[in-house]
Amino acid sequence: AQTVTQSQPEMSVQEAETVxxxxxxxxxxxxxxxxxxxxxxxxxxILVIRQEAYKQQNxxxxxxxxxxxxxAKSFSLKISDSQLGDTxxxxxxxxxxxxxxxxGDGTTLTVKP
Amino acid sequence: xxxxxxTPRYLIKTRGQQVTLSCSPISGxxxxxxxxxxxxxxxxxxxxxxxxxxxxxxxFPGRFSGRQFSNSRSEMNVSTLELGDSALYxxxxxxxxxxxxxQYFGPGTRLTVT
Numbered sequence: 001a002q003t004v005t006q007s008q009p010e011m012s013v014q015e016a017e018t019v020x021x022x023x024x025x026x027x028x029x030x031x032x033x034x035x036x037x038x039x040x041x042x043x044x045x046i047l048v049i050r051q052e053a054y055k056q057q058n059x060x061x062x063x064x065x066x067x068x069x070x071x072a073k074s075f076s077l078k079i080s081d082s083q084l085g086d087t088x089x090x091x092x093x094x095x096x097x098x099x100x101x102x103x104g105d106g107t108t109l110t111v112k113p
Numbered sequence: 114x115x116x117x118x119x120t121p122r123y124l125i126k127t128r129g130q131q132v133t134l135s136c137s138p139i140s141g142x143x144x145x146x147x148x149x150x151x152x153x154x155x156x157x158x159x160x161x162x163x164x165x166x167x168x169x170x171x172x173f174p175g176r177f178s179g180r181q182f183s184n185s186r187s188e189m190n191v192s193t194l195e196l197g198d199s200a201l202y203x204x205x206x207x208x209x210x211x212x213x214x215x216q217y218f219g220p221g222t223r224l225t226v227t
Contacts, residue, residue, distance in 0.1 A: 033214050044116075044220045046218070050215055095215075095216075098144075098214060099144040099145070099146040099161035099205070099207055099214070099216070100146065100169040100171075101158065101205075101214065103156040104155070105155045
């Protein structure tokens with residue numbers, strides 16, 4: 001069974017600064033996908049970024065980037081130039097190309113003005 | 114293209130009753146998954162339906178059931194409601210085999226059991 005661990009229940013960052021959210025996972029699979037999802041307060045969960053395990057290059061999406069360490073089973077999210085709209089709960093998720101994702105417990109990020 | 118829709122958005126039920134939640138996936142998405150989100154347990158996978166068949170199932174009691182129709186719309190039913198069933202129920206749709214299991218979530222149905 002896969003497990004996903006997010007060790008930081010809450011984090012805060014000043015607007016315009018950089019913050020890194022941590023995620024580790026455990027699996028015996030070799031081919032899989034990792035995601036970061038964002039759930040703003042009382043709003044819909046949306047995908048932030050995805051990473052294919054077979055790709056060594058770290059994924060980036062504008063201000064969001066990941067540090068994927070396959071051997072260490074680590075998948076952290078870096079948010080650069082943090083904005084107030086980044087305030088949300090962030091979930092790390094694991095998927096093996098089926099409709100079943102395993103989620104971490106989430107990290108509540110607060111961006112302070 | 115319209116996103117994933119869920120109805121109703123809010124629901125209050127009494128312990129012992131049953132409830133049915135509905136989910137309409139993004140057009141063209143044939144996989145629909147259901148998750149239960151609670152503050153204490155986080156996001157827990159309930160089940161996934163693909164082409165009207167349950168393809169994956171989580172560790173929930175038999176009181177939780179679902180189905181999928183030929184138009185890919187899905188319903189989830191919870192019978193004999195318990196206080197612990199109070200949660201946000203999220204539906205997610207995806208393209209099977211496309212973009213590695215990336216899922217698109219609906220706004221959720223907030224169920225309160227009193």
